[in-house]
Amino acid sequence: EAGVAQSPRYKIIEKRQSVAFWCNPISGHATLYWYQQILGQGPKLLIQFQNNGVVDDSQLPKDRFSAERLKGVDSTLKIQPAKLEDSAVYLCASSSDRGRQETQYFGPGTRLLVL
């Protein structure tokens, strides 16, 4: 079974530029998550999708971050414009919906550096 795929793996941009990250979850997984992990901290949930609907985006800075999951499969996360404090690893995870407390499967992450 293929794991969660993310691209790019690394990205360096200057502040005020825009950037987009892509995630392809495990086949058949209905729930998709985007997390932000700042160095030395645990992952922080940005947004959770159930199929193509948003379940929780309470911690997404909506003035600059946006995410979509068209057709309930792939997802993109965009930052526009980026700030220095957005430098972090952006992790995508997915889980099936056989029930609650499902295991989350994480991708390798995209490491973003904002200069």
Next chain:
Amino acid sequence: SQKIEQNSEALNIQEGKTATLTCNYTNYSPAYLQWYRQDPGRGPVFLLLIRENEKEKRKERLKVTFDTTLKQSLFHITASQPADSATYLCALDRNYGQNFVFGPGTRLSVLP
């Protein structure tokens, strides 16, 4: 305010000993608590889940306890090996099995 704390930022132990990692939380009422392992440059990998009505869970050399009165979970690795060196994250749910929130992690180093 709500808070999740993990005992220390880093823990060094000798190979063969038992590593014990702590996860404490305040102002949460989790029904589930998970432990993940994260290696440098990789995403977290699920290890164990324990429910609020379970006192203890085991998997090979791993053991997790969950005390909802103390608001604490302990994660043990017995007969530790250098390959166990990684960051270990605890995560608890905010909404009956959904919306997990992660602690800051403990970086474990097992010295040969």
